[in-house]
Amino acid sequence: MNPSDNDDVDDKAPLWIYVNKIEKIVGGGSWRFECKFCNTTYVGSYTRVVTHLIQEGVKGIKGCLKVTPQQRDNMKKLVNDCKERIKRAAPTPVPLPSASRKASASSLDYDMSYKFPDTDEAGSKKRKGMDSALGKAFNNQAREQCDGEIFRMFCTSGLSFNVARNPHYRNSFVRASQIPGYVPPGYNALRTTLLQKERKNLEVHLQPLKDSWKHKGVSICSDGWSDLLDEPELEAIVFDGEDDNE
Template sequence: LRALTFSVLSPSLFKVTGHRRRRRSFSPVSRRPSHRSGMSSSFSASALCNVSGSSNSSESMKDPYPLWKFVVKGDRISGGGGNYNWKCNFCSEVKNGSYTRVKAHLLCETGKGIQTYSKVKIDDPAKLRKLHRESQDYKKSLLPKVPPFSNEPIFSHTSIEATLVRLGGLPFNLSRNPYYVSSYTIAANSNFSSYKPPGYNKLRITLLCKETENVDSENWSLYKDDRRGQASYVREKILDEIWWEKVDYILDFTRPIYDMIRVCDTDQSSLHLVYKIWDIMVQKVKDAIYKKEGKLDYEESTFFNVVKGILSSRWSKGSTPLHSLAHSLNPRFYTEEWLNEVPGRVVPNANNEISTQRLQCFRRLFQSRDERFKINTEFAIFSQKLEGIFLNIDCMHDMAMMDAKNWWATYGSQVPMLQALAYKLLGQPSSSSCSERNWSTYKFIHSCTRNKLTHKCAQDLVFIHNNLRLLSRRSEEHT
């Protein structure tokens, strides 16, 4: 019985009565049912005896794959991966797979893609698990010992990094930069006990020139998205006249939007002009789209409705009641010249939306009911030109010609409260927070609070910053 057990458990070299046996190969297709039931039970018992004997032996512990001893390994399956045909010593079933499937089968692990053996005793899996665990513990004991350490140095280092970000004026988005993460990862995984970070001159001159050359040549040549197919596609689009017609069309109906942003994105007083610029911009966008589609003014355009919906959505976020009040205090919008420029124009006090927001501003600015009555009376005198200086011919003529703030300084003495309010609003610039970017690359690098940079140095920094940002966004570590 011992000779038979040893011959089954040692498939590589069988020495029974001094003779070498050939390795057997098993295939699920050619397997025939076993007719030796008595042999199976004694075979299982012998295997378990080997389990109990091997659990305390040093040789079994040193074996990284001890469970191979409890199956008969057959031919290797083509395709790689360490897969074999093998036969279980307990259930005599023929399976195929790697050591992972052998372990799952013998240790009765479910969800591993292989059936566990059903005819199992209660102690069998426990003994096999013990043998497997001892082998794993031995492998772990061979690994280099890592001395225990406290979390206090990590917390201290993290606090230093946070202080550097706050005192250096660095953006919090720096933590998402893969170059920032990799620098600390390399330092943590390397023995840099005597390392000192580069100094002022090295960063400013030597490393700057080296990084410029690196960005200009090496990284872009290794860029994985740089393919001939994409280059051919770009060349095809550049030489395509139909594509350029579409580009011209996009520029035609977006140019008024860009012009409005440019006018509002200045330090000059333009708060009282926002409504007028908005109306002109929407009309120009409509004219460009209708011209391309060949439609008349009264016809419906689906594309224009979509564009106008987007513009109106953005307008509702940036518009405030102060825009309406400043628009109402512009004297030019009450002249015949301005009303006749575009058909359908009305004076500000005849527009329901503007009047509603103007009254809302009056309620916020003047808490007393008597003050609101007085300011409303003065606005009525101004808007209707009912009496006093507003009936003067020069006053009416200068409404269309003079700057709004200068006009109020010349003719606004009859309505002092409204005049003081006009001084405050008509000198204000309009908000551009909805249209400008949060960061400007050049301003980020060349700010007044930083050291004086030469023109060449600033250009190199802008070049490196833009290109590294493009490359880092393609990195897997970018978040």
């Protein structure tokens, strides 16, 4: 069974149109899906769909024997066309501001990228390079580039400029500057590994306080709330920590 030509195509994952999504798997981006060509059911993410249909990408799934060479070529063309559309739709990079640029200079003449120097090369040339006028000029330009990137991070993420007053903001950059080749953590590391590590760290530091509740007591106060059962408002719950029946 061939997919309809009228199916909506997702440029980021165009080959989804060649399978039927049956059930979303909890805890990730995987689906239980059925191939429209061989009617076989599999479980996996989009990368497994790609491997099954055009036999490219990750392993761990059998290639579809019902797809003809012509159909496979058409799928590959579809994937390449979608990549080109995404590339054309990407925003055009805007050069960072620089005090060293002339006012009349075109933005196209400005180097928009900053290439990190090789650590070994930078270490061998550090003494004689940084003492020279050229080395100082390069250092100033690198500072301008870094300042511009940080400013754009604030603007494009909608961050308040008050974040710059956070002591961890400055400390993180000071620590990073002392580690050659350091790359900041990405999205997945922030939301998984680092989040879990910080939570455990806070629990360790809060444990002595929680232990004191058994002897000193704790009060949980609330302005009150209402739910679907219309329960009365909770004004205060007091735990005295004593073993009595009151």
